[in-house]
Amino acid sequence: MGHAVGDVLGLAAGVAVSPLPIVAIILVLGTPRGRLNGLLFALGWILGLAALGTIMLAVGGSGGAADHKQPATWVGALKLALGLLLALLGARQWRHRPTDPSQAQLPKWMAAIDRFTPPKILGLGVALSAANAKNAPLTLAAGASISAAGIPVPQQAGTLAVFVLVASVGVLAPLAVYLFMGQRAQRVLGNWRNWAAQHNAAVMAVLFFVLGLxxxxxxxxILAS
Known part of the structure; x- marks a missing residue:
């Protein structure tokens, strides 16, 4: 199991560094029901990653490991395809990044977050984790890596849980600040929000490219072995 955890930690860190979802949860925490909405967003985020990872494990099963517990050919092909996709997305993101970070604009739907109902907040967390152009490929790759480790199902579940926990640090950190820092939370979260909004495109481009490679x-x- 330790080897499997080591294989997915880098992918989990790539999911955790997600500027746009971090901005989203900070905005959610600023709504009238910030505590409830923040918890719902975090729950949705965790459920989205866990569900996508579980689906990948169910598809791969124990078939991700060939003889002698080496990754099966399909695992190599999947990682190759996902890597190519991420590298291309990274190049596109870098090409379209704003030349002046202070001019970066957030998606228009973020202006309406304070009017989102609790079910919509939960759904937003799910969407930003499981349907995100960066996070979905990384989660699928993590599921394939766990499947390829050739470990028993309970250990697969434990490894996936570690992946989800590490991958959720980025959105859980603002929630922890909000819950435990009291009056100082507004200033700290405001600074995080501004930085993440201004540098989202550049950070995402670098992550896409590095993780894609x-x-x-x-x-x-895997394919050459």
């Missing part, structure tokens, strides 16, 4: 390397290594 990692998955490309993993895929090539």
């Amino acid at each position: 990692k998955l490309l390397g993993d895929g090539i290594g």
Whole structure:
């Protein structure tokens, strides 16, 4: 199990560094029912990652490991495809980044967050984790890596839980600040929000490219072995 955890930690860190979802939960925490909405957003985020990872494990099962517990060919092909996708998205993101970070604009739907109902907040958390262009490929790759480890189902579930926990640090940190820092939380979260909003495009482009190259390397290594 330790080897499987090591394989997914880098992918989990890539999911955790998600500027736009971090901005989203900070805005959610600023709504009239900030405590409830923040908890619902975090729950949705965790459920989205867990569900996507579980689906990948169910599809892969124990078939991700070939003889001698080496990753199966389909795992290499999947990582190669996901790596190529992320690398292309990184190049596109970098090309379209704002030249002046202070001119970066947030998605229009964020202006309406204070009018979202609790079910919509929960759904937003799910969407930003499981339907995100960066997070979905990384979660699928993590599920494939766990499947390829050739470990028993309980250990697969434990490894996935570690992945989800680490991948949720980015959105859980603002929630923790809100819940435990009292009056100072507004200033701290405001600074985080501004930085994440201004540098979202550049951070995402670098993450797309670096993690895409990692998955490309993993895929090539598996297919060539």
